[in-house]
Amino acid sequence: MGIQPDLICMGMALVDSIIKGFDPEPISASGYRAASSTLSVGGEAVNEAMAAAKLGTKTGILCALGEDAAGDMVLSALSRCGVDTSLVLRGEDHATPVTTMFVKDDGTRKSITNGSHRYNFHPERYLDRFTSARAIILGSLFRAPFDDPQIILAVLKAAKEAGLLVVADTKLPNFRVLSLDDLKEALPYVDYITPNEDEAKYFTGKTEPFEMADVFLSYGIKNVVIKLGSKGCYFKNASEAFALPPMPIKAVDATGAGDNFVAGLTCELLRGAAPKDALLFANACGAICTTAVGASTALKDRQQVLEMLKSL
Ligand SMILES: Nc1ncnc2c1ncn2[C@@H]1O[C@H](COP(=O)(O)OP(=O)(O)OP(=O)(O)O)[C@@H](O)[C@H]1O
Ligand SMILES: [Mg+2]
Numbered sequence: 001m002g003i004q005p006d007l008i009c010m011g012m013a014l015v016d017s018i019i020k021g022f023d024p025e026p027i028s029a030s031g032y033r034a035a036s037s038t039l040s041v042g043g044e045a046v047n048e049a050m051a052a053a054k055l056g057t058k059t060g061i062l063c064a065l066g067e068d069a070a071g072d073m074v075l076s077a078l079s080r081c082g083v084d085t086s087l088v089l090r091g092e093d094h095a096t097p098v099t100t101m102f103v104k105d106d107g108t109r110k111s112i113t114n115g116s117h118r119y120n121f122h123p124e125r126y127l128d129r130f131t132s133a134r135a136i137i138l139g140s141l142f143r144a145p146f147d148d149p150q151i152i153l154a155v156l157k158a159a160k161e162a163g164l165l166v167v168a169d170t171k172l173p174n175f176r177v178l179s180l181d182d183l184k185e186a187l188p189y190v191d192y193i194t195p196n197e198d199e200a201k202y203f204t205g206k207t208e209p210f211e212m213a214d215v216f217l218s219y220g221i222k223n224v225v226i227k228l229g230s231k232g233c234y235f236k237n238a239s240e241a242f243a244l245p246p247m248p249i250k251a252v253d254a255t256g257a258g259d260n261f262v263a264g265l266t267c268e269l270l271r272g273a274a275p276k277d278a279l280l281f282a283n284a285c286g287a288i289c290t291t292a293v294g295a296s297t298a299l300k301d302r303q304q305v306l307e308m309l310k311s312l
Pocket of ligand 2: 170
């Protein structure tokens with residue numbers, strides 16, 4: 001028996017193999033050195049689920065892992081945070097995605113993915129198991145398994161029929177490329193879409209946040225949040241529009257800021273917060289995430305976020 005989650009995060013689960021300070025000069029015929037090589041769990045659904053659980057929301061995850069060591073690693077990280085993993089799908093026919101990432105001293109990165117990053121499991125087949133859920137987060141729209149219009153439509157339709165709040169985070173496409181037009185049937189089922197500035201530009205062709213938001217709203221999406229990194233965020237729906245400035249913090253690593261932001265937003269909406277209050281909270285979650293290396297390091301609990309907001 002699981003924890004009867006209020007929130008289900010669906011989508012990408014993986015392991016990042018992060019290589020810092022790679023020296024292209026070989027030290028032997030076939031040997032190279034790097035300053036460090038570390039493994040950490042990631043994928044938007046995993047980062048979001050762990051953040052939401054830390055914020056005190058009963059959270060479950062629906063994702064696909066291989067029957068391998070990388071899969072075990074993701075599972076144990078999720079369990080340590082108290083995420084319900086009873087619906088993690090494990091298959092012998094596919095490996096857990098492992099992203100190899102080369103990070104330069106200036107913070108720029110190059111990453112290597114493979115076929116397992118595009119494994120399309122079918123979240124819509126399992127939705128009826130989450131009878132307690134009140135919200136879902138798609139992490140992320142435009143990436144597997146949410147890069148197939150039929151799967152997206154089936155998931156969102158079922159979620160709406162069950163009365164769930166639907167929050168869709170986005171990413172730039174990698175394998176299968178979809179446009180907003182390809183999803184025009186499904187987008188009216190989205191309550192909140194949360195692209196970052198580059199993603200919003202890519203999907204809308206606009207450069208100003210209010211113009212980007214208008215394009216998303218024209219597809220029937222109810223609320224649009226543009227994450228603006230170190231510039232905070234922008235919100236627009238049919239009745240209000242506002243920008244929130246960034247929280248004043250010293251950022252050291254922005255990995256996962258968006259995922260912590262989306263988790264914070266959804267958790268507060270589930271607690272009944274108005275959009276603006278939920279976004280103030282989300283803005284602080286994103287900012288806190290950037291203060292330490294890693295997507296799931298800095299955010300501890302809801303009290304920490306409330307204290308940061310109080311200190312303003
Ligand atoms: N340097 C910063 N200072 C303050 N807040 C920040 C900073 N960077 C990010 N944030 C907060 O985190 C939110 C999400 O960050 P960002 O726009 O980088 O999302 P993202 O690109 O989706 O991130 P991810 O790497 O998780 O995909 C921002 O909207 C903002 O609220
Ligand atoms: Mg993001």
